Amino acid sequence: MTKPKTIRKHQQSLKDKLVEKFEAYLLNHAHGLFSSLGRLTRTPFTSAMTILVLAVAISLAGGFYIVVGNIQQLTGNLEASNQMSLFLKDNITDSSGQKLADQLKQHPSSEAVKFITKKQAMEEFKANSGFGEALTALDTNPLPSVIQVQPKNSLDSNADIEKLMAEFKQLPQVDFVQVDMQWIERMQTIMLIASRAVFLVSLLLGFAVTFITGNTIRLELHHRRDEVYISKLVGATLSFIQRPFLYCGFWLGFIAGFCAWLIISIMLLIVESPVEKLSTLYNSAFELQFLGFFEFLALLLLASGLAVLGSWGVLHYQLRQLKPQ
Amino acid sequence: MLRFEHVYKRYPDAGEALTDINFDLSKGEMAFLTGRSGAGKSTLLKLIAMMEQCTRGTIMLDGQNISRISDRKIPYLRRNLGLIFQDYKLLNDRTVFDNVALPLIVSGVNHQEVSRRVRASLDKVSLLGKEKKYPLHLSGGEQQRVGIARAIVNKPKLILADEPTGNLDPGLSAEVMQMFEEFKYNGTSVLIATHDIELINRLGHRVLTLDKGHLIAS
Numbered sequence: 001m002t003k004p005k006t007i008r009k010h011q012q013s014l015k016d017k018l019v020e021k022f023e024a025y026l027l028n029h030a031h032g033l034f035s036s037l038g039r040l041t042r043t044p045f046t047s048a049m050t051i052l053v054l055a056v057a058i059s060l061a062g063g064f065y066i067v068v069g070n071i072q073q074l075t076g077n078l079e080a081s082n083q084m085s086l087f088l089k090d091n092i093t094d095s096s097g098q099k100l101a102d103q104l105k106q107h108p109s110s111e112a113v114k115f116i117t118k119k120q121a122m123e124e125f126k127a128n129s130g131f132g133e134a135l136t137a138l139d140t141n142p143l144p145s146v147i148q149v150q151p152k153n154s155l156d157s158n159a160d161i162e163k164l165m166a167e168f169k170q171l172p173q174v175d176f177v178q179v180d181m182q183w184i185e186r187m188q189t190i191m192l193i194a195s196r197a198v199f200l201v202s203l204l205l206g207f208a209v210t211f212i213t214g215n216t217i218r219l220e221l222h223h224r225r226d227e228v229y230i231s232k233l234v235g236a237t238l239s240f241i242q243r244p245f246l247y248c249g250f251w252l253g254f255i256a257g258f259c260a261w262l263i264i265s266i267m268l269l270i271v272e273s274p275v276e277k278l279s280t281l282y283n284s285a286f287e288l289q290f291l292g293f294f295e296f297l298a299l300l301l302l303a304s305g306l307a308v309l310g311s312w313g314v315l316h317y318q319l320r321q322l323k324p325q
Numbered sequence: 326m327l328r329f330e331h332v333y334k335r336y337p338d339a340g341e342a343l344t345d346i347n348f349d350l351s352k353g354e355m356a357f358l359t360g361r362s363g364a365g366k367s368t369l370l371k372l373i374a375m376m377e378q379c380t381r382g383t384i385m386l387d388g389q390n391i392s393r394i395s396d397r398k399i400p401y402l403r404r405n406l407g408l409i410f411q412d413y414k415l416l417n418d419r420t421v422f423d424n425v426a427l428p429l430i431v432s433g434v435n436h437q438e439v440s441r442r443v444r445a446s447l448d449k450v451s452l453l454g455k456e457k458k459y460p461l462h463l464s465g466g467e468q469q470r471v472g473i474a475r476a477i478v479n480k481p482k483l484i485l486a487d488e489p490t491g492n493l494d495p496g497l498s499a500e501v502m503q504m505f506e507e508f509k510y511n512g513t514s515v516l517i518a519t520h521d522i523e524l525i526n527r528l529g530h531r532v533l534t535l536d537k538g539h540l541i542a543s
Binding site (some may be wrong): 027226227232235236238240323 | 400402404414415416427432435438479
């Protein structure tokens, strides 16, 4: 009877010991987290400088990102389509225009055809352009009639489109032909280049954040090398020694990320009212986008992640070099 | 407890520091390590503290061969040692309590246990009541006692002291030595490097003498 009891007792004490160790481990982490924050506040000037430099780098990347995001919002609604606009000559009457439109409906390559008379075009323009008042002052309507042709989807190669375009151009009633797709494509290509550029610049700035934090941690390590020696001599493992430094790097990145978010938000607030004014002038529903909640979280995560990465790289290399003498 | 078998240490640029060292230190034994400056005392202590590796030979510490050991294992083995230095090596931006607690914190001892053992340790060196002071506010003798409290707080099997009385006056030195004598009754082995011949003669313990890297008397 006594034997199982002692075994149970032994198991119990082993469990207690493990729980105690785990508690001590958690306490150690909590201590590292908060003591490293305390350490940053003990050298407020140096910490503030580092955090500001990091924040500027992060806000540059984040700022570019949000600017491109906003422009994409503007162009994103424009669907790429092969729609063609056939601008009719000035002397073509509405009835002959409608006749031509009906003819084009029968064309094997056209999917849908819409005829817009001079008058309709003028009304649409008056309503949307914001020049309503000025337009009423005009004696004659300068706008041409337009036939919008949506080609069949089977015609998706550029050569086919151009062939069709050339064909329409030959029509005697047609002044000139424009394919909407062309300028949308140009715009989208420009946006593609812009977003690639933002990605590359962000990559560089990310490197900057990593190296700036790494260098700060290297200096901190140098400053506290006695502590590292002594900790090593009393039996501290490398992970124990590097913990407060990693937390220090984490805080630098985290606070810098938060500051960057503030900087971006303030800059957007500054441009918000003129952008809105411009937007109403163009009668557009465009609304300036700010960083969303998840983007804010991603910014914090990315900033602290890069900072920890930079710190870890330096610690991994330097702690092995620092041997007690 | 500690055994050296044909231990050699050669530095690439400074030549041979230790030549064919053989000795034993049993559990609860106290010994002095002496010799002139440059005789190899510090090198010998560094080998035991795993700050250096020997070129040849075997060093056994509490049944473990520490002459060939991976960096990963060193921290755990060092927890069996209590190190005392001539310049105390205290952290001046931390309180006496935190300094003494360091070996316990790094080995993951829980909070209550840390508090209890630090107090017990400070009591042994008669510094109870100074836990909240900073090292620089203490006298040299008191700082060394903090160093000793830190060395014994983890109940080490072997205490290594490198010139522990080097910066202390004779009165304080005698006091410190008195403490070491008490530790050995608890089963802790003590190895003290010193060139204070007078002190050695007065205490009358075993003496290991080094001369140009050779152990000439044991």
